[in-house]
Amino acid sequence: xxxxxxxxxxxxxxxxxxxxxxxxxxxxxxxxxxxxxxxxxxxxxxxxxxxxxxxxxxxxxxxxxxxxxxxxxxxxxxxxxxxxxxxxxxxxxxxxxxxxxxxxxxxxxxxxxxxxxxxxxxxxxxxxxxxxxxxxxxxxxxxxxxxxxxxxxxxxxxxxxxxxxxxxxxxxxxxxxxxxxxxxxxxxxxxxxxxxxxxxxxxxxxxxxxxxxxxxxxxxxxxxxxxxxxxxxxxxxxxxxxxxxxxxxxxxxxxxxxxxxxxxxxxxxxxxxxxxxxxxxxxxxxxxxxxxxxxxxxxxxxxxxxxxxxxxxxxxxxxxxx
Ligand code: GYE
Numbered sequence: 371x372x373x374x375x376x377x378x379x380x381x382x383x384x385x386x387x388x389x390x391x392x393x394x395x396x397x398x399x400x401x402x403x404x405x406x407x408x409x410x411x412x413x414x415x416x417x418x419x420x421x422x423x424x425x426x427x428x429x430x431x432x433x434x435x436x437x438x439x440x441x442x443x444x445x446x447x448x449x450x451x452x453x454x455x456x457x458x459x460x461x462x463x464x465x466x467x468x469x470x471x472x473x474x475x476x477x478x479x480x481x482x483x484x485x486x487x488x489x490x491x492x493x494x495x496x497x498x499x500x501x502x503x504x505x506x507x508x509x510x511x512x513x514x515x516x517x518x519x520x521x522x523x524x525x526x527x528x529x530x531x532x533x534x535x536x537x538x539x540x541x542x543x544x545x546x547x548x549x550x551x552x553x554x555x556x557x558x559x560x561x562x563x564x565x566x567x568x569x570x571x572x573x574x575x576x577x578x579x580x581x582x583x584x585x586x587x588x589x590x591x592x593x594x595x596x597x598x599x600x601x602x603x604x605x606x607x608x609x610x611x612x613x614x615x616x617x618x619x620x621x622x623x624x625x626x627x628x629x630x631x632x633x634x635x636x637x638x639x640x641x642x643x644x645x646x647x648x649x650x651x652x653x654x655x656x657x658x659x660x661x662x663x664x665x666x667x668x669x670x671x672x673x674x675x676x677x678x679x680x681x682x683x684x685x686x687x688x689x690x691x692x
Contacts, residue, residue: 409457411467418628422692430651471541516551577601581608599631
């Protein structure tokens with residue numbers, strides 16, 4: 371074992387030894403080979419954003435020489451909990467996950483803590499009073515994203531405006547926060563009313579289905595606010611099927627700015643997109659290395675992002691990575 375360890379870089383050697391020492395004799399998957407092992411419990415494959423996020427994590431783990439154990443929870447919390455428990459059992463060096471919903475994590479994260487396995491939250495955060503359950507949270511400011519969507523509508527709406535909202539997964543941080551930030555901003559203009567709001571689970575089919583129902587039940591819809599591009603793209607299909615013109619008869623605001631969304635924006639079918647960057651892999655691997663080495667990391671790392679109008683989407687599309 372020692373012979374093997376002497377061949378690896380000093381910083382990793384240090385972390386492997388630390389892991390051995392603090393692991394109470396059990397060690398971690400990093401002891402022995404010196405390689406950092408990350409157990410990653412992904413939400414699912416519900417959207418274009420998620421696909422880009424998964425690819426970024428897989429590519430950057432490889433580039434960083436981190437051995438990745440990856441699982442897809444199909445948007446179910448119970449599956450994520452199972453995956454985390456199995457990573458604890460496998461004694462990985464670090465667990466990272468994107469919690470499908472905000473609550474209900476304390477028990478399993480306490481198990482990880484007791485096993486001395488550091489946890490990094492990425493993309494979505496949890497709602498818990500015990501901040502010692504994770505080392506850091508890397509991701510966007512979803513309330514701010516909602517505010518940016520609301521700001522655009524306040525600046526662009528004229529006269530009474532009926533909004534229907536396609537919410538993300540019920541209980542998920544981005545669904546809760548994007549709703550909150552948007553409401554905060556439109557409150558300044560009483561003419562703007564959210565007349566219906568329902569979850570489309572962040573999927574294209576969910577957005578289409580809910581929009582079909584809204585089109586039947588609501589006599590006047592001026593604007594769709596979709597918590598992600600995919601639901602907005604589903605809504606476009608429903609609007610067209612109802613004989614209306616998306617982007618004109620009914621304006622659409624979404625969040626994410628993935629390729630398909632940006633294309634629809636450039637084509638005039640979406641009116642405004644708030645960016646949410648899925649390329650978190652590189653920063654995640656950097657944080658993982660530090661955490662495993664026992665180094666201090668900030669408890670919150672916010673990703674930088676902007677917004678896009680139709681003209682800006684046309685200009686940005688050729689260089690878009692996702
Ligand atoms: O906006 C949506 C995805 O958590 C930020 O999840 C992420 C969201 C993203 O399904 O498209």
